[in-house]
Amino acid sequence: MKKSTFILVLIFFIITSASAQKTDKEDENAISRSTVSLETLIQKESPIYVITKEHVSRTSGIRHVYLRQAINGLEVYGTESSVHIDNTGKTIVSHNNFLSDVKSSVISDSQSLTAEQAISAVANQMGYTLSDIQQLKTEEGISKKGLYNKAGISSEDIPVKLMYYYREGEGTILVWELSIAELETTDWWNFRIDAATGIIIDKDNWTEQCNILSDSNHDCGSNLSEYEILEMDINSNTETTAYAALFNVADGVGTYNVYPMPIESPYFGSRSLVVGPENATASPFGWHDTDGAIGAEFTNTRGNNVSAWDDEDANDAPDGAFTDSPGVDLVFDFPLNTTYSAGDQSTDAATTNLFYWNNIIHDVLYQYGFDEAAGNFQVNNYGNGGLGGDSVNALAQSGKSTCNANFSTPADGSSPRMRMYVCDDEDGDYDNWVIVHEYGHGIHSRLATTGGAERMNEGWGDYYGLMLTMQSSDVGTTARGFGSFAFQSVFPGSGGARTQPYSTDLAINDYTYDSINTEVSPHGVGSVWAMMLWEMTWELIAVHGFDTDFYNGTGGNNISLTLVTEGLKLQPANAGFVEGRDAILAADAAIYGGANACAIWAAFAKRGLGQSADQGLSTSKTDGTEAFDSPFAPIALCVADFAIALDVNGEVNLTVADIDNGSSVTCGPMSLSIDPKFFTCDDLGENEITLTVTDSYGFETTCTTTVTIEKHPTTLTYTGDLDEQYSDETNLSALLVDEGGNGLAGETILFTIGSQSTSGVTDANGIATATIIITQDPTPAYTVDVEFLEVACYTGSTDSDVFDITQEDAIVEYTGHLFQATAVNSNIATVELSANIQDITITNPDPLAGDIRNATVKFVDRDGGVDISPWIPVVDLFDPSDPTTGTVSWDWDVDLGNLTS
Numbered sequence: 001m002k003k004s005t006f007i008l009v010l011i012f013f014i015i016t017s018a019s020a021q022k023t024d025k026e027d028e029n030a031i032s033r034s035t036v037s038l039e040t041l042i043q044k045e046s047p048i049y050v051i052t053k054e055h056v057s058r059t060s061g062i063r064h065v066y067l068r069q070a071i072n073g074l075e076v077y078g079t080e081s082s083v084h085i086d087n088t089g090k091t092i093v094s095h096n097n098f099l100s101d102v103k104s105s106v107i108s109d110s111q112s113l114t115a116e117q118a119i120s121a122v123a124n125q126m127g128y129t130l131s132d133i134q135q136l137k138t139e140e141g142i143s144k145k146g147l148y149n150k151a152g153i154s155s156e157d158i159p160v161k162l163m164y165y166y167r168e169g170e171g172t173i174l175v176w177e178l179s180i181a182e183l184e185t186t187d188w189w190n191f192r193i194d195a196a197t198g199i200i201i202d203k204d205n206w207t208e209q210c211n212i213l214s215d216s217n218h219d220c221g222s223n224l225s226e227y228e229i230l231e232m233d234i235n236s237n238t239e240t241t242a243y244a245a246l247f248n249v250a251d252g253v254g255t256y257n258v259y260p261m262p263i264e265s266p267y268f269g270s271r272s273l274v275v276g277p278e279n280a281t282a283s284p285f286g287w288h289d290t291d292g293a294i295g296a297e298f299t300n301t302r303g304n305n306v307s308a309w310d311d312e313d314a315n316d317a318p319d320g321a322f323t324d325s326p327g328v329d330l331v332f333d334f335p336l337n338t339t340y341s342a343g344d345q346s347t348d349a350a351t352t353n354l355f356y357w358n359n360i361i362h363d364v365l366y367q368y369g370f371d372e373a374a375g376n377f378q379v380n381n382y383g384n385g386g387l388g389g390d391s392v393n394a395l396a397q398s399g400k401s402t403c404n405a406n407f408s409t410p411a412d413g414s415s416p417r418m419r420m421y422v423c424d425d426e427d428g429d430y431d432n433w434v435i436v437h438e439y440g441h442g443i444h445s446r447l448a449t450t451g452g453a454e455r456m457n458e459g460w461g462d463y464y465g466l467m468l469t470m471q472s473s474d475v476g477t478t479a480r481g482f483g484s485f486a487f488q489s490v491f492p493g494s495g496g497a498r499t500q501p502y503s504t505d506l507a508i509n510d511y512t513y514d515s516i517n518t519e520v521s522p523h524g525v526g527s528v529w530a531m532m533l534w535e536m537t538w539e540l541i542a543v544h545g546f547d548t549d550f551y552n553g554t555g556g557n558n559i560s561l562t563l564v565t566e567g568l569k570l571q572p573a574n575a576g577f578v579e580g581r582d583a584i585l586a587a588d589a590a591i592y593g594g595a596n597a598c599a600i601w602a603a604f605a606k607r608g609l610g611q612s613a614d615q616g617l618s619t620s621k622t623d624g625t626e627a628f629d630s631p632f633a634p635i636a637l638c639v640a641d642f643a644i645a646l647d648v649n650g651e652v653n654l655t656v657a658d659i660d661n662g663s664s665v666t667c668g669p670m671s672l673s674i675d676p677k678f679f680t681c682d683d684l685g686e687n688e689i690t691l692t693v694t695d696s697y698g699f700e701t702t703c704t705t706t707v708t709i710e711k712h713p714t715t716l717t718y719t720g721d722l723d724e725q726y727s728d729e730t731n732l733s734a735l736l737v738d739e740g741g742n743g744l745a746g747e748t749i750l751f752t753i754g755s756q757s758t759s760g761v762t763d764a765n766g767i768a769t770a771t772i773i774i775t776q777d778p779t780p781a782y783t784v785d786v787e788f789l790e791v792a793c794y795t796g797s798t799d800s801d802v803f804d805i806t807q808e809d810a811i812v813e814y815t816g817h818l819f820q821a822t823a824v825n826s827n828i829a830t831v832e833l834s835a836n837i838q839d840i841t842i843t844n845p846d847p848l849a850g851d852i853r854n855a856t857v858k859f860v861d862r863d864g865g866v867d868i869s870p871w872i873p874v875v876d877l878f879d880p881s882d883p884t885t886g887t888v889s890w891d892w893d894v895d896l897g898n899l900t901s
């Protein structure tokens with residue numbers, strides 16, 4: 001059985017007879033993309049484009065216009081473009097894939113096959129056996145759009161239409177497009193066939209499988225998560241609950257015994273009777289209506305949004321197997337044994353649960369913009385735009401396969417098909433996350449054109465499933481494994497059918513953008529995307545809280561659904577991850593004025609899809625580059641380098657305020673920290689201080705300042721004698737204090753007077769004392785200098801004062817004449833003056849014996865007050881070996897005049 005989910009499977013591409021010259025032509029005339037303004041283009045009708053879809057979003061008010069280029073009104077596949085215009089008429093996003101000269105790219109426009117021949121050609125190439133082909137609708141218009149019957153090869157009628165098909169690097173040819181839902185497999189192929197040759201040139205599968213068993217290069221066994229299965233809470237026994245049917249078929253309001261939203265599966269909650277779960281906005285006439293008038297048209301599991309039936313016979317047809325309301329009163333309450341067995345299938349309970357959940361998804365997503373105009377699934381669009389006639393065909397317990405589920409999405413106006421399977425004794429119809437996942441394929445298929453190796457299809461499915469099964473008690477770090485109930489037997493781990501469970505805890509789920517290099521496509525790649533969306537959801541919940549009203553709430557979960565759904569509409573065709581992220585940001589800008597940009601960037605950056613992430617080609621999942629940055633990086637501003645001395649405690653304690661110079665963040669609140677911030681004497685010199693600015697999402701920016709830690713300053717004050725006699729001992733002292741005035745003990749202070757110096761050590765009070773016996777001449781002027789040389793933690797300091805050295809005291813004993821007579825006839829008398837000079841040491845011991853040879857003596861007339869002699873050196877010692885005692889003499893010639901004495 002084929003299970004390939006390749007969107008684009010190249011079979012052949014025949015370039016007709018021109019192939020030999022194609023390379024030359026391509027080289028000299030490569031087709032470039034157009035720069036035409038789509039906004040301007042769509043303002044008037046023109047045969048150069050075709051609008052393929054258009055609607056105004058109920059959530060954003062944005063007019064989404066999707067178009068293809070056209071040649072004479074016939075659309076060109078491969079030129080999918082879109083323009084998105086807000087309600088003020090401003091274009092907010094535009095994706096232009098038009099070719100600059102599409103006509104020159106045409107290498108074949110011959111149509112030699114009719115539509116019926118094209119179907120026959122497909123049947124031949126695919127090995128189908130055609131029978132009784134009939135045209136149901138006449139081909140009309142330039143595209144010759146028509147409809148054929150199932151013709152024995154398809155479970156659905158076969159639509160056909162003519163179009164051009166452009167492939168980059170090759171050119172444009174005319175093709176027939178038609179779809180066939182294979183009878184023997186789950187594949188629903190959409191083919192494009194060369195209209196000239198009948199060769200299939202391209203096909204994509206409208207069926208997307210649910211679990212990774214369907215990946216082309218899967219290696220599930222070795223990738224299985226090691227996590228334990230989540231706690232189980234199985235309510236497997238039959239329940240019979242008494243109830244009163246409050247509503248009836250006339251109201252169109254039903255009662256359903258189901259595992260109601262938000263219960264993920266029987267592991268996570270109990271089945272219960274839900275009365276009137278219909279949403280009045282999304283399903284104004286209830287779930288069993290199709291005519292748009294009060295009252296139900298069906299009393300079974302059929303209605304406007306979904307037709308659910310048991311398809312054990314695997315023919316994809318109802319065969320009358322809808323589950324009926326036994327009382328014809330829209331009460332669907334059936335016994336259930338969740339352990340599926342051939343003898344106890346609980347078919348009605350399963351179909352009821354599947355019917356309920358398809359309707360729930362319809363109603364919830366309607367609020368977020370998956371409505372009629374956007375291409376949702378309804379029989380009757382109640383005049384709200386879009387094409388009707390396409391409710392979901394939901395097949396419970398499909399016999400087509402096991403241990404999987406799938407969803408096929410044809411174009412708007414044709415019903416999609418959901419197949420739920422049994423897996424051993426587990427019935428997928430109770431794994432509500434899986435049901436939503438499948439429906440999610442319908443959502444992205446109708447809201448976006450997806451393709452390429454980087455397509456996120458499986459991610460949206462997982463995401464919507466996560467969102468509709470959130471409980472108010474949930475936290476982001478909880479490990480949630482996809483399909484834990486439905487696929488327990490084949491994926492026995494809490495990662496479920498994914499390689500890792502979903503969790504915002506990186507230790508549980510470490511997916512980043514680069515993970516898609518090794519994750520298989522589409523499921524592994526998709527689950528990386530879902531993890532990013534899940535991360536974003538929890539960031540939004542952190543800001544806005546969680547709201548249990550999934551329809552009209554205002555919580556972070558509601559905002560997430562709004563952004564993701566609108567993002568699908570805004571992204572370009574065949575988008576990759578970066579384009580998907582940017583579309584969500586554009587949605588936030590359009591709907592919330594960008595208020596959630598911080599949270600969105602934080603989430604994507606955490607998972608490697610930050611600002612600098614590079615997608616490469618969306619057709620390759622290995623050429624991207626992850627990045628973890630945000631455009632809202634905090635701005636860190638540091639002060640200029642500075643110096644600071646150790647404080648009185650020998651420390652420096654810096655604060656943020658010492659380093660910050662006006663740092664700021666966009667996503668507040670801001671927190672600031674510095675490192676290092678504490679310094680001691682061991683840190684003297686230059687220290688680089690780093691200021692880290694952190695925003696509320698943990699983004700950091702740093703700057704640095706060099707802080708020079710300096711020693712304690714000291715102050716030295718001389719407090720000792722300021723004068724002393726020669727040969728005497730002078731008392732020296734000084735006070736050494738720090739900047740706090742505290743004396744510094746144990747430090748050596750150097751005292752210097754002239755050429756004499758000594759030192760002292762400070763005591764506990766910081767006082768150092770010393771003595772010097774002065775041996776220097778009284779002249780000239782001296783200073784006393786004190787100096788403290790810097791030590792490990794303290795700066796040096798000095799002080800200085802004027803210091804007088806005075807002459808030493810000495811004893812002078814006059815020994816000369818006391819009187820003198822004059823000579824005869826002369827009035828001049830010569831008086832012999834003399835004195836003994838003796839150092840004071842002799843009578844008053846002095847530390848240093850004075851040397852009287854250095855002394856000078858002068859005789860003075862006390863009466864006249866005049867000097868008799870000059871200063872006379874003492875040269876005569878009494879004892880040549882004793883310099884302490886000597887004598888001096890002077891002859892005084894006195895002019896007595898008339899005086900007598």
Ligand SMILES: [Zn+2]
Pocket residue numbers: 208209210211437438441457458461
């Ligand atoms: Zn899927």
